[in-house]
Amino acid sequence: MSRLPLATTAPVAPPAPLLDRFGRVHTDLRVSLTDRCNLRCTYCMPAEGLDWLPRADVLTDDEVVRLVRVATRRLGITSVRLTGGEPLLRRGLPGLVARLAAADPAPELSLTTNGIGLARSAAALAEAGLHRVNVSLDTLRADRFAALTRRDRLADVLDGLRAARDAGLAPVKINTVPVRGVNDDEIAELAAYAVEHGYRPRFIESMPLDAQGAWDRERMVTADEILDRLGERFALVPVGRSGNAPAEEWRIAGTDTVVGVIASVTRPFCGSCDRVRLTADGQLRNCLFATEESDLRALLRGGADDAALEAAWRNTIAGKGPGHAIDSPDFRRPERPMSAIGG
Known part of the structure; x- marks a missing residue:
């Protein structure tokens, strides 16, 4: 009796890298789930808030899942960060996270949040497949936080x-934006708090992305100043930069805190830079400071297939500029503020 040949499964070729004209490979996708926020931070938006996107303009869960699937299967995206606005305001977020975590291939999933709703959602998000969180925290003083x-x-x-730490969403990172004369006297205090509680502190230079257009470079606390403030209290051991990560890192001597x-x-x-951004209303941005966007939502709702979405994505990234040019006289602020772009 003749035997049929054994069935074999050919290996699936990895997708072509998502390249721009400078040869940068993009593997990190930031997905904004909403432009809404339950805080009114003075360096981000006015007290009365902003005009939120109409709900019909915001991508549905199905649309988010499909675009992430295209990104991971066809474009080589390996890391997806969910942002806002405040992403914990998105209804049914654990269910969306579970669907993204079940993708094949599955991306590393993280979340940037102001932390207000995290105590009641951290365990469910971890169970759904979220890997880690970044929490914005600019002060440890209640009166200053309120201001x-x-x-x-x-x-x-x-x-x-x-709650995030207890749920295993590690490392739990604290994001702090020091502003001169506002909270820059707490840099070392915030780092000490992170050491005490097992968090990972990160200090970020402020950028011209506020809705009011009031950013003032003179009030920006530079990286060198941040390191000087930390050095007054701690011995810092250089770690360097991990891959294309934006943060330069130091270990606080005598601790495991980085x-x-x-x-x-x-x-x-x-x-x-290896990042690409998708706004809550489905606009693709090749840079945080981009002044142009590509409308993936219109393609989705117009019946485009995955190949057409991939082509639009690649075309957008191909047009990415060399940098943000903040120090250039030709610098143009994006029309959208950070809360509408996604952190």
């Missing part, structure tokens, strides 16, 4: 940090 955010919610954020400094303005890392 900065126009909301008295510091206790909720600190509870959220603990502190990161993101010098977006004074030490731009544009030459190794």
Whole structure:
């Protein structure tokens, strides 16, 4: 009796890298789930808030899942960060996370949040497949937090940090934007708090992305100043930069805590940028400071197939510029503020 040949499964070829004209490979996707926020941080938006996107304009869960699937299967995206606005305001977020975590190939999933709703959602998000979180925290003083955010919610954020740590969303990172004369006297205090509680602090130079257009470079605390403040209290051991990550890192001597400094303005890392951004209303941006967008939502709702979405994505990234040019006289602020772009 003749035997049929054994069935074989040919290996699936990896997707072609998502390249721009400078040879940078893009593997990190930031997906904004909403432009809405439950804080009114003074360096981000006015007290009355902004005109939110109409709900019909925001991508549905199905649309988000499909675009992420195209990104991972056809474009080589390996890391997806969910942002906002405040992403915890998205209804049914654990279910969306579970669907993204079930993708093949599955991306590394993380979340950037203000932490207010994290205490009640951290465990469900971890169970759904979220890997880690970044929590924005600019002060440890309740009165200052209320003044900065126009909301008295510091206790909720600190509870959220603990819940994220207890749920295993590690490392739990704390993102701090020091502003001169506002909270720059707390840099070392925030780092000490992170050491005490097992978090990973990151300090970020402020950028011209506020809705009011009030950014003032003179009030920006530079990376060198941040390191000087940390050095007054701690011995710092250089770690360097991990791959294309934006943060330069140092270990606080005598601890396991690694502190990161993101010098977006004074030490731009544009030459190794591997990020691409998708806004809550489905606009693809090849740079945080991009002044043009590509409308993937219109393609989705117009019946485009995956090949057409891939082609639009590749074309957008191919047109990426060399850098943000903040120090150039030709610099143009994007029309959208950070809350509408996605962090």
